[in-house]
Amino acid sequence: MTIQQDAPNPVRAGEELNIAALEAYLPIGPITQVMQFPGGYSNLTYLLVCDKKQYVLRRPPVGAKAIKGGHDMGREFRVLSLLQQAGYAKIPQPVAYCEDESVIGCPFYVMERVPGVILRAQSAPKLGLSEPTMRRLSEALVDTLVELHALPVQPDLVQLGKPDGYVQRQVEGWHKRYLAAQTDDLPAMNELARYLTDNLPAQTSDVTLLHNDFKYDNVVMDAELTRLREQPIRAVLDWEMCTVGDPLMDVGTSLSYWAEAADDPFRKSFNLTWLPGNLTRHEFAQRYADRSGRDVSNILYYYVFGLFKNAVVIQQIYGRYKQGLTKDERFSGLLAGVQALSGVGVQAVETGQL
Template sequence: MNSQQDSPTVVRPGEELNKASLQAYLNDHVPNFGSITNIAQFPGGYSNLTYLLNTENREYVLRRPPFGAKDIKGGHDMGREFRVLTMLQNAGYRQVPEPVIFCDDESVMGCPFYVMARVPGVILRAQTAPELNIPVDVMRRLSEALVDNLVRLHALDIQQTGLIQLGKPEGYIRRQVEGWHKRYLTAQTNDVLAMTELARYLMDAMPPENPPTLLHNDFKYDNVVLNPDNLTEIRAVLDWEMCTVGDPLMDVGTSLSYWAEAGDNAFRHSFNLTHLPGNLTRQEFAHRYAEASGRDVSNLLYYYVFGLFKNAVVIQQIYGRYKKGLTQDPRFAGLLTGVQVLSAAGVKAVEANHI
């Protein structure tokens, strides 16, 4: 299973940490922290930077904003990420990394950062998971465990735990739909008729909001750490950057928008490993969620279509930057296809009235 471990590698040039300054700060503020014997960097992700700190006592993970991120308003909020982890631990939700310390003293590293305990395990990626030949029955139980974990998150009492302070649930759906449509128009490069149709549908068919819960907002296989000896056991849920409170079906819709099935377009298969044999179908995911949560999911089509629209906008934003010459990465040249594929899937779902 080691091929699937998220392995840190050498730190990228220009993204090094000030080891001496970091060591002095952590010695002063974390009991028994120990000497840092090695610093490595996790290569994945396009947002915050993530490092592995080895000490003689244990392994830690450090998160910091990208270099030059000070100008990005509202993004890369290290204090908020740390607070979310702390609040979840206090709420009795144990499947998160243990938060260790948050530092907003920029004299230490030139930016706010936080440290958490490392959760060792396996993260399944769409590109490499097929090589593992995971048995069908294991895949089935793992996909069920993923749904059950989302149900558990949505069952947390946001009032009693104080998680309510992470967002403003009233009007959440409308803000999301209008906000993502605005982002699309700002980044638009080509006329994609399906995107226009979906934007109109999302405004016209907007449902009344369900009672709010905590939302992870990016709940999928590659954001969970699994026990390498038992792949059906979720050790931790990662990436709480977009966590907020609102209609829980918005979270379900986002998860389903990543949930490619065997018959879906190859581009969609690159999002997730849910097309592999044994996984629940989207309909089975919805049914299990409804059974376990007691929520009415009869209107889930709307939320699924919103998830597809949102993912298409994110892809359009990346493609728009490429078209403007703001990034030279050749991987981005063909991303317009992704916008077309996801928006077409949304239109097809609306016409068929089926997720």
């Protein structure tokens, strides 16, 4: 069965691009059409159609300057360039980066479009994918994460982060980001911050490249999803938060997105892992352990951190909406998402279960 490519929509009002300025700056020729991909709540992503090729442009959301250290387009482009140099094939090929805000009003970068399909929570349930197919795809996600963590961490890649003290810095940093973006009093968020601070894992010498946002809608699948003998994942997208550090932080983040059938509607709304056939969170962690050889006995801590981090990201987006920095009505109800994820985190701590 062939699945249609991820379809872009007309550009949303207030998020238009200066096409003439792009054509003058980019070495890709005349741009015949510009569309916008609807998925995601963070960076804005556009399709640029030229005579012979298609490209993808990524830029920060409106109002992103208020978030210190976030939406770094130059860093994401650099990561893609370093991965390209390291011979990692599952990436879109980077084309150009522009830090001159006079071109379209913000930094941006352009990469080649990888043909294929992106499975999103809103559309995937309508595709009628079988349980064996979903099982295979979820296993492929785990295996791709293992593959990514097996990449040799060359000196250029090490410079992407500071492995020593990585987990502690992440906990402290995301807590500070939450306090900076906080709009309401949410006791569960404070409880999670205390748990993460009081239960920091021991420093590990196991350092790998981390994607930090690894999930279904950040990979491009082969459109022929039912070809069971083929590797279905063609490219990994969204490298904005890529760094080096404890690989279980990556696993925990992926697990925090991994909704199951019995989970609340909000969690099921941004991943399709609840569809029949997918691995459970426990099975995900076990397959990762089996394929990587890593000890995941303390994976609960990393899962709770992932929930906390995602809740902070949602709080940041909601905060921009409350300040009037974006008019996207999708963001108006996101406080409930912060409450949902923090509540799940507290429950996980209390029960000791993923």
